Amino acid sequence: TASLRDICYTAATRREHFRWRLAAVGQSRRQLAEALDAIADGGGASRDVALGQVKGRAPRPVFVFTGQGAQYPGMGAELYERHAAFRAAIDRCEALYLARRGTSLKALMWQGDEAALACTEHTQPALFALEYALAQLWRSWGIEPAAVIGHSVGEYVAAHVAGVFSLEDAFGLLLLRSELMGALPAGGAMLALQGP
Known part of the structure; x- marks a missing residue:
């Protein structure tokens, strides 16, 4: 049975x-x-x-990908152990990260400390990998987004999920972005303006 x-x-x-x-x-x-x-x-x-x-048609989902600040040590570890689609997606990002940086993204995400994960150079690829893996997990369950949207790091994930960039290109751009932003002086800020 x-x-x-x-x-x-x-x-x-x-x-x-x-x-x-x-x-x-x-x-x-x-x-x-x-x-x-x-x-x-x-x-x-x-x-x-x-x-x-069921009455009528349910709206199709929109995948929303977050920016920096949502990271925490251990994020995604249990999903990695339990779901093959999530694991395969993380492993793809791990291979790209290893090739570029020579260190393990998974170790950073699951064995690193909070301070290391808070560094822009580490945070951004870790969030990208997590968000990409979550999208792949949902897709493996048959859930396809009607639209995608992202903020900051999430924009790169959204662009890949929408088919704008290959995974290699999106993750490569994000790695370069994280390196450039990590080289900036500390204490940056964000400004929002209301248009006419």
Whole structure:
């Protein structure tokens, strides 16, 4: 028999989404089977079962990619261990980072300290890798964005996800950007102006 995890994964990502939807909650396989049997026998919604019909079309998602400041040590480590698509994306960025900088991006993200990760030269590629890997994970689940948008580092990820740049070009530009910004004096600021 298939595992409950496999059944849920297949139902969510590999099957046509029909107008009628059902969600069942249970603490065991047996409880879920009983809830589903009750529906199959003509029962309606209950405390453990939600049943309904989709009205209209759901809006398609927009992927929003953040800029610097959202980083923290250990970000993405659990996703790397659990999801092949996320792992493959991080590994692609790791290879590009190693080729350019000669050090491990994964070690920086997961074994480095907060101060090291806060340096612009490290923060920007780490965030790019994380955001790119998250996009690849969502896509592996069948979720495609209707649009993408990003701020700062996120603009480079958004450009790649939108097909503007190859991964190599987007990540290479971001690495150069992080090096140039890292060479600037500390204490920069951002200015926002309201136009006419």
